[in-house]
Amino acid sequence: MPIQAVLFDFDGTLADTLPLSFTAFRTVFKQYENREVTNEELVAMFGPTEEEIIEVNFTDKAAAPQAVQDYFSIYEAGHNGESVRNSEINGLLQLLKDRGIRMAVITGKAAGLRTYGVRWLSTFQSQRYDVEPDGVFNSVAEFVELLDKDRL
Template sequence: MTWKTICFDFDGTLADTLPLTFHCLKAVFEKYDNQTYSNHELIDMFGPTEDGIIKNHLKNKDKFDLAVEMYYRLYEQDHDSFVDHNEDIERMLHYLKYKGIKLGVMTGKSRRAFAISSTLCGLSHFFDVVITGDEVQHPKPHPEGLLKVMKELGSTPQEMIFIGDSMADIQAGKRANVTTAGVHWLDTYQSDHFETKPDYIWTHVDEFVSLFQNRKE
């Protein structure tokens, strides 16, 4: 079987942006609610976009607009302090594009946050289709976003693999009937283990690239 389409999650999969997300959310909740959350508590809020997380959990609802703008201001301002350039990821994407593989992203991030990170990480030009949390009614583990990527790329479940770092990624992939891979190849990832077993688990980018290189055309 040949994978003609590869869909990636973004945070914790293509960019080590989770520490930045934690930093910005903590700052927002501390400023407007005087509330402190741990990283694990913030992960439990994941699913909606950053705007949705703030809307769902901010106690001082009248400060929502200010809180959202603070989040994105910090996210862009502090991006380079938290997120390093990853040559392994960039080489992988270059290789896949060279091989003529269609590349998609399905992320729970907002379009605004994705635009900041994909631009500052130098990754935005690699993707044929990007579906963000703003463009779905049902976040992962619902397969809606993956099905949209598949439709826009003219792909089938048999031709696609979905690669992500969270349990929700694997569950979404299973529900979309695509091959799934759980990855721990960046320093920070969302799920320490996968209760729903993916088809593959990789801890280094080269494990995927070498496997892909060895597949029969």
């Protein structure tokens, strides 16, 4: 059976976003908590969403909502840089497009950050989609349903 569709994780697969995430976290921790955090400390916080990392680890809970928004702004703005792009991945996506293979992004990112991955991948295909990050299994099930209905 030929390949009909390919699912990709965005962060760390389609784009090298870990350094960008570190920069965004370090910036908001410094600005709102006057706290220097290392990459190792940030990795130890990973697991929850970006929002939860900030909310749980901030002592100034009132500052957390604005810090979350600033994190998202820094993170999204950083995607315009070349550091997150990968010419080999771009070549693969172009090859899949040329062969008519449909593609989707599955990510655990918050809606605002997920939208960037969808926009980025949509440059390689004409149809847009948005798969909710309610866990990989739910996302895959939704994608398969769209594929079965030929809506993707």
